[in-house]
Amino acid sequence: MISSILPTYNRADLAFIKGEGVWLEAEDGRRYLDLGAGIAVNALGHANPDLVDALTTQAGALWHVSNLYRIPAQQRLADALVEATFADTCFFTNSGTEAMELAVKMARRYWHDHGQPERTRILTFEGAFHGRSSAAIAAVGTEKMTHGFGPLLPGFTQLPWGDHDALRAAAAQPDVGAILIEPVQGEGGIRPVPDHCLKGLREICDETGTLLIFDEVQCGMGRTGKLFAHEWAGIAPDIMMVAKGIGGGFPLGAVLATEKAAAPMTAGTHGSTYGGNPLACAVGAKVMEIVSDEGFLEAVRARSGQLRQGLESLVASHPQVFESVRGTGLMLGLKCKGAPADLVQAGYGEAVLTVPAADNVVRLLPPLNITASEIDEALSRLDRAAARVGSDAG
């Protein structure tokens, strides 16, 4: 008999009832160190007092009104995002997938209104992940994502990772309207796009007017030690998808865009009942206030250096388990020799939570405000988990 929850997830037999900072308490009272943060969502840890205050204050005043009216918290968050980024305008969603949907619509509408309606094609990359909607699975196009779900939304071409010639050839096709890329691939196995490649993409797009769309759903909101990952490369997209960390655990996403890219999205062209509601935006505005602070980002970079160095030693002391460390900021990956699920499982035994990704990688995406001593504790738990895996492997 089918379970009462649609069985699309293989869940660990763990249920948490309470969280505080980087710690999660399970039903049996055991405390786990959370290096997954709800897949890069709990950017400020669990039950962060500032976020609890922002949420409960808003909850006591007003939950929801719809986008038929002005929403002051939404306006505050939009102003903060526009102030801090390349963007001139924002649309709020409830998830990364919904941000993807709007990014696709915006790109197509742009070319429709610019007299080149044939430029519907969006180039994407092998290993990408943009969500699970019909557009998002078509964008990625793998058998794993699309099997049995056809016919797929047309208009996407997937390019191999790091193949500049294939990219140049594909981008020169007259029907290409946009290039969509994660500056750091998350699900694909923590693969950062080198800065010079992001710059190259910007140049290719500038040559033909092609829109550059960044999916910063996982790598944005301070995760790499800058507010958004593309800032490291000193270039900016035309459209950007944000979600995960921006709500700190409350469902919230956004599409940010330049005025030029967004101009065709006039009244009535898009909408969302919940998107940008007062509860979500009250929390999002507080997350933004904390994470966009330069001192906060400086601390993320310092913690990143510490964690990375610790992981390098971990890899050196368990050569039978690990191949290498990859990633940037507090978005780090351990490339494993065997199945990453083995390390994740061993981590449960040591009460440390990690997240598997493609390409045999275990992801470490801790809350951005993790402390130096919590990182030391995480490293010793990972060391013990690796020893468990190593003794099985040996």
Ligand SMILES: *Cc1c(COP(=O)(O)O)cnc(C)c1O
């Ligand atoms: C998680 C993720 C998405 C989808 O976001 P949801 O909130 O799960 O819909 C899209 N793109 C990237 C890069 C992601 O990591």
